[in-house]
Amino acid sequence: MSVDVVKTGMLPSAGVVKVLCESLRKFPVKALVVDPVMVSTSGDTLSGPSTLATYRDELFSVADIVTPNVKEASKLLGDVSLHTISDMRNAAESIYKLGPKYVLVKGGDMPDSSDAIDVLFDGKEFTELRGPRIKTRNTHGTGCTLASCIAAELAKGATMLHAVQVAKKFVESALYHSKDLVIGNGPQGPFDHLFELKSPLYKMGSLQKFNPDNLFLYAVTDSGMNKKWDRSIKDAVKAAIEGGATIVQLREKDADTREFLEAAKACVQICKSSGVPLLINDRIDVALACNADGVHVGQSDMPAWEVRELLGPGKIIGVSCKTLDQAEQAWKDGADYIGCGGVFPTTTKKNNPTLGFEGLRTVCLASKLPVVAIGGINAGNAGSVMELGFPNLKGVAVVSALFDQECVAIETRNLRSILKNACSRS
Ligand SMILES: Cc1ncc(COP(=O)(O)OP(=O)(O)O)c(N)n1
Numbered sequence: 043m044s045v046d047v048v049k050t051g052m053l054p055s056a057g058v059v060k061v062l063c064e065s066l067r068k069f070p071v072k073a074l075v076v077d078p079v080m081v082s083t084s085g086d087t088l089s090g091p092s093t094l095a096t097y098r099d100e101l102f103s104v105a106d107i108v109t110p111n112v113k114e115a116s117k118l119l120g121d122v123s124l125h126t127i128s129d130m131r132n133a134a135e136s137i138y139k140l141g142p143k144y145v146l147v148k149g150g151d152m153p154d155s156s157d158a159i160d161v162l163f164d165g166k167e168f169t170e171l172r173g174p175r176i177k178t179r180n181t182h183g184t185g186c187t188l189a190s191c192i193a194a195e196l197a198k199g200a201t202m203l204h205a206v207q208v209a210k211k212f213v214e215s216a217l218y219h220s221k222d223l224v225i226g227n228g229p230q231g232p233f234d235h236l237f238e239l240k241s242p243l244y245k246m247g248s249l250q251k252f253n254p255d256n257l258f259l260y261a262v263t264d265s266g267m268n269k270k271w272d273r274s275i276k277d278a279v280k281a282a283i284e285g286g287a288t289i290v291q292l293r294e295k296d297a298d299t300r301e302f303l304e305a306a307k308a309c310v311q312i313c314k315s316s317g318v319p320l321l322i323n324d325r326i327d328v329a330l331a332c333n334a335d336g337v338h339v340g341q342s343d344m345p346a347w348e349v350r351e352l353l354g355p356g357k358i359i360g361v362s363c364k365t366l367d368q369a370e371q372a373w374k375d376g377a378d379y380i381g382c383g384g385v386f387p388t389t390t391k392k393n394n395p396t397l398g399f400e401g402l403r404t405v406c407l408a409s410k411l412p413v414v415a416i417g418g419i420n421a422g423n424a425g426s427v428m429e430l431g432f433p434n435l436k437g438v439a440v441v442s443a444l445f446d447q448e449c450v451a452i453e454t455r456n457l458r459s460i461l462k463n464a465c466s467r468s
């Protein structure tokens with residue numbers, strides 16, 4: 043068997059690090075995950091200064107990702123103090139300069155905050171990965187498990203972001219499942235890595251909490267536009283993901299069911315390998331048949347509570363809402379997000395009322411769910427929507443601004459940078 047990916051744990055001496063680097067030169071691998079285990083949970087230093095130096099001088103430059111926790115990041119940077127998310131971002135940037143392609147600074151042992159936040163840096167962009175902080179003493183080995191899961195996902199062909207997202211979800215679910223185990227008398231207990239084998243519920247992704255950040259740049263396909271530009275649904279989705287779409291919805295009103303389902307199955311694979319959720323517009327049957335990540339329904343489609351009964355706890359359900367009452371009902375029905383529009387006039391959805399900023403504001407203020415704005419949004423006005431800074435407003439959903447254009451990837455990339463700039467201003 044050839045080795046696809048290597049993950050390193052505790053490397054006790056500079057000599058061991060050197061042998062490792064030499065071996066990796068002799069036997070190159072697809073990816074190297076370095077979990078710089080150098081401080082034990084009880085705070086004992088496990089790697090002396092010479093080993094640290096070898097990490098920095100030799101190992102990091104050949105690593106695809108380095109995954110220090112806050113204590114390890116501090117040690118690597120000469121015992122700097124790290125207390126805030128901004129400190130974690132700065133630390134990730136400083137460690138990045140030592141050579142790895144990605145740095146993941148894990149915030150699990152940051153001072154008590156409601157969420158466990160990790161910061162991923164790729165040399166250009168920071169991604170904050172949030173998850174609930176699980177109250178448990180059974181945390182022995184979480185860092186090693188996270189790094190090993192990242193390595194496994196990379197070996198399966200995932201992108202780095204997807205591998206990190208899957209790994210974080212895995213550890214979160216394992217901690218949750220193991221929180222009531224009582225084993226041993228030490229300060230830390232073990233957790234159960236094989237929980238999925240024992241509880242089918244986890245297979246449903248019951249803990250797969252919807253990440254509202256996915257609503258940032260929401261690409262909604264359109265069969266008429268695909269036809270006009272002679273573009274397959276698959277190509278449209280691939281291009282949108284290449285351009286940085288954070289979630290995709292297949293809204294194929296004209297496609298025959300068989301054709302739609304085949305295209306949806308292909309798109310599910312494309313989206314899964316990029317870690318981008320794929321939702322189906324209206325068609326619960328198609329969503330079930332292709333195991334999509336969820337559906338989006340409007341006020342005249344199947345009620346969200348019935349959709350939830352059919353899809354189960356781990357799928358994403360979006361509901362179109364134009365009023366407070368509709369927003370409240372969507373929340374009661376167990377939806378995950380609200381699509382609110384049309385913010386501006388649009389011809390893509392026939393006879394669609396235009397709410398304007400005021401209508402969007404009303405729903406955002408009242409909503410208990412994250413909101414994505416939709417309707418007539420494009421490169422010219424998307425910035426103004428995000429700069430509103432309405433509570434719960436997590437992004438924009440667009441159809442023609444991406445798919446009624448010659449190059450979907452370029453338009454998507456342009457829109458993403460407009461949104462990023464607008465968010466940094468708001
Ligand atoms: C993200 C998002 N928001 C709203 C809609 C509109 O859905 P709906 O009201 O069901 O209308 P149709 O799209 O079915 O015409 C959406 N699809 N996506």
Ligand SMILES: Cc1nc(C(=O)O)sc1CCOP(=O)(O)O
Nearest residue numbers: 383384388390391417418441442
């Ligand atoms: C699908 C959809 N839903 C809307 C709503 O208001 O709920 S507006 C709309 C069409 C949006 O297309 P474009 O980005 O081309 O304006």
Ligand SMILES: [Mg+2]
Nearest residue numbers: 324339340343
């Ligand atoms: Mg609909």
